[in-house]
Amino acid sequence: MRVKITYESLKGEILLPLHYNHLIQTLIYSSFSNKLATELHNKGFEYGKRKFKLFTFSRILEKGKRLYGKRLKEKALELGLRKVDEEMLLFKTISFFLSSPFESIIGDFGDKSLREREFNIIGQRIFVSNIEVLTQPRIDDKVLVRMISPLTIHSTFVKEDMKKSYYYNPHEKEFSSLIEKNALKKFYLIYKRETDGLNLKIKPFLFSMKLNEKRVRFKQTLIVGYTGIYEISGSRELIAVTYDTGLGDRNSEGFGMWEPWSPQERRKHGS
Secondary structure (H helix, E strand, C coil): CEEEEEEEECCCCEEEECCCHHHHHHHHHHCCCHHHHHHHHHCCEEECCEEECCCEECCCCCCCEEEEHHHHHHHHHHHCCCCCCCEEEEECEEEEEEECCCHHHHHHHHHHHHHHCEEEECCEEEEEEEEEECCCCCCCCEEEEEECCCECCEEEEEECCEEEEEECCCCCHHHHHHHHHHHHHHHHHHHCCCCCCCCEEEEEEECCHHHHEEEEEECCEEEEEECCEEEEEECHHHHHHHHHHCCCCCHHHCCCCEEECCHHHHHHHCC
């Protein structure tokens, strides 16, 4: 289930840092009931030693205006912000997609959002102006998708007594197989049944390492992910799971959300 939620500010503008994923995640958690927020944050859905949150969200859909220097300081003062980064983004409104395979999670989010309406993001008061429920797309056994938040998959290993993370790029053979394994775990957690016979493959369709590699800082962690157009093929029900939960990992940090894409859309938008 997927919704689009829009926020506005009484001051007419919202100022956010360039790396805002952790702020959107905090906003989402503050929009859950206390019970659900605690359960998801502390426990989630356990698969062995792994914990999944089983929700994901997109990047902010509006394009922000970059501000820095004197202009940024003036705008921050106008909006009542005391602490700013060297460069930030200015929005008139902000909206994003939130998705989960569980209607109870989306319903909980919607109930509190509409009941309380007013929330806070780095000291700025914002209010919910609209929530829209999106129609679930038809999922075939082969689909072209556009990433609306970067796709990331990684492995963690120990080197010199320190944990290191390696982020795979779409041209590496491990990329598709690790995403498939990740999707199978999510499927099992959702449906509580074995995954024998299910499969998923992903490969780049319209992709450039130079243009589509995105480095996103989530709190103190630098995450490497990729946008672009991809072809996903395999079991329909497994592909559908990735629509609701996101592809790859770090989904609840704002990674791996996709929407269907077609070559007609490319011609329509000239891209």
